[in-house]
Amino acid sequence: MPDRLITQPPSPRGRSINTAIVGGGTGCESVLKMVKDDTLGRFRLRVQGVADVDPQAPGLRYAREIGIPTVTTDYRDLYEIPDLHLIIELTGKYEVRDEIERTRPRHIRLIDHFGARLLWELHQAEEAGISQRTEMRERVEAERVRIVQIFNSIPDEILVLNSDMVATDANRAFLTNNDMIIDDVRGRHCYEIDQRIRGECQVAVGNCPFFAVIKEGQHISLVRKHFDADGRALYAVIVGAPLQDADGNVLGMIEMTRDITKRILLEEDLRVTEVQLKQFMVQAPLATYVKNHAGQYIDVNPATCEMFQKKASDILGKTDYEIFDREAAEKMRGGDREAWQERFAVNEDVELRLGARRVFLSTVKFPIVDHDGKPKALCGLSTDITAQKEAEIELNKTREYLQKILNNSPVIIVTTDLEGNIVSFNRGAEESLGYTADEAIGKPAALFYRDPTKRDEFLRLVKSGKAVKDYSYELLRKDGTLLPVSITLSQLKDAEGNMIGTVGMSKDISQRKALLGQMLQSERMAAVGRVASGVAHEINNPLAVIGEIAGFLGSLVEEGIGESELRAEFSKGLPKILNQVNRVRDITQRLLTFARKTEARVDVADVNGSLDEILPFLQKEARLAQATIHRDYQEDLPRVSVEEMQLQEVFINLITNALHAVAKNNGGNVWLITRSEGGKVVVTIKDDGPGIDDAVRDRLFEPFVSTKAVGQGTGLGLSICYGIVKRYDGEIRVYSEPGQGTSFKVILPACIQPNKPPDA
């Protein structure tokens, strides 16, 4: 018999039940395991034997392992076990059960597999109940520990009182802060504890506000001021809350105390700061205001009202959009947003309209942050910088204007320092001298002088306070050629009036010189022409007489009149006289031709340029005719091999004619159109005048044809134009209908061999 069974202590309601099991299946095995592990609870089974016909049945095998006797032959052998109380039939076979029922001795009870099953289920249920209770107990314990932890971790002092205002508990903060142990608290009245902490309780027992907590279950909180040992004021918030049971009956009170001395002091500080700030705002000459997140003004000072020209009540609560024009408001909102985001001061310049005035505001904006460093409002300080800004704009305008003049001027404008080194070099200088500004700046200005010592002489003059004015001189271009200029040089002064260098302006007078030359030439020619013309006339008349007499005498000789000797002499002499007359006549004719025109010369003319050069001379005529001259030039027009002055003579004639035609209509338009067409240059001069009728048009280029009233002609007819154009292998055509205007086309060969003379 195993020891274990013997050592089982006898239990009251029983002793252990000596049991044998018939049927060694898995059910048997489970029962044996429970018995062995003592998990049967109140059941006290002593299994004393197991029977099964199958020696390998799992229950049987397990029984053998744990030392329980087994029977494999006849289960009735089990009846022999002494003091056996019970047989449990687990075979699940009715015939086995019935047989046991029949064969068992009367003192051995039987639980068949049904009964066993029922017991098994009951046992399982009990098992579950036990584990649930254990779990609950553990949880309650954990909860209790947690609550105590929380209670002790709360930094505020907590005192728990019962309904008699006797303390039952206090948390760690209470004990630590008041230098007490739990026994100093427990079982004492609140006023006793209070007295120990804060001195005499100031409140009569009946008036204690905390009675309301106990009596009526109210929550109460109050601030209490008291003084510490050093006489410093201390502040505490005391909150009283009722301690209630599940049914709402008040069992006592929880008193929670929090020291707020620091906060109170801070608030006082803040109040002082706020007052100071308010004073600052009111008195500040700067427009100072505060805005909230929505961009609404929440505080403005009088300077702000003055600047915005509005009452405070018209500003407060409004956003910039409601106060200013949209554009300004957008910009201000942008500044706000930046200040909010950046969290430090941002500067903003805004131009806005206040009434009829344009105002420039310079504003510093910065966020006001709370103790956590979070921005909670935006402060702005604005100054009116209109005057400053306007001056700046004006200055910029002037500067730009001057810069433009400098840059666009065809005049050479060069400034130098006191040593004569170039400081600035404008576009006119670049174009005229061939150097770029980069090349020129820093170099001595004398570089451009034909004689560099001249520049030193000029500099001495200017330094002594004299100016060099319109001095005709020649500058050296980069390519080594000379540029005739008129130089004006003066001091360059700083704001204080001290000389800091020189400013020189040189006008390119090469054109002027050339023009002057041309004018001199043509005037000289005209003078010579007039003399020649007079001389020719004076000579031609007597010459004509001589010629006629000689001719007459010659004819007489031919007819055989006169002595034979004389005749021979006459026949010899008279033709000689006639020859000499013809010779002189040729000379005078040439003189006359010369008088009419300067010597024919070929150069290469730029048609567009030629037209533009003569336009100024025609302005007066155009004004009188109330005509508008339109130019429609082709760029990059090829040049033509025509003497420019003759070309211009043609154009002057045609444009003058067009203007006269337009004048007949009391105003209109004249178009100058240049085109390149198949190796020719076509110049069209078109008007919207009355046009020319057919009869006149067909004879237009014949000499002596005019549509003008006597005395209105320029003295230079279309025949001259025709002659000139023909001489240069060109063509001149006219298109006109009465009422449709007139257009003349001058068609000239484009220049291919620039030096080819015309049909000379």
Place this chain on the structure above:
Amino acid sequence: MSSREIRVLLIDDEEELIEYLSKRLLKEGFTVRAVTSGKVALEAVDEEDFDVAVVDLKMPGMDGIEVQERIKQRRPFLQTVVLTGHGSFQAALDSGKQDAFRFLNKPVDHEELVNTLREAAAEKSRESLARFREETIEITSSGGTPRDIVQRVEALRKKYGIG
């Protein structure tokens, strides 16, 4: 038309010139009358029928341009040839305005002058014949009696010097 039938009026204040010019033209067979002022020239034009007038531009008193103008008023078909020592273009232009037949420079090549005079005379008869025909058509279509028409055409013949 032969030279003999061409009646030329020479107008120039240079007496020696017109003296010899006349002599030469006469020898060529022209009928020539020479005068030394515009005034006399107009009288001559009133008295006689000329084919061509050779006019000097620069003359004291009435100048060549005015002479031309007045001649044309009297005798629309009479052709004028300008002969001048002054090669001024303006003068040529002004003469042109008076419908000058040609502009010649002094001293003139004699052959050129003779040819010009012939061409001018031919122009005159062409113009007058054209005009004569126009007017003849007018007369014949005006619906007068045959005798009336014959008389009027005869008068016209005389007026335009058509034989």
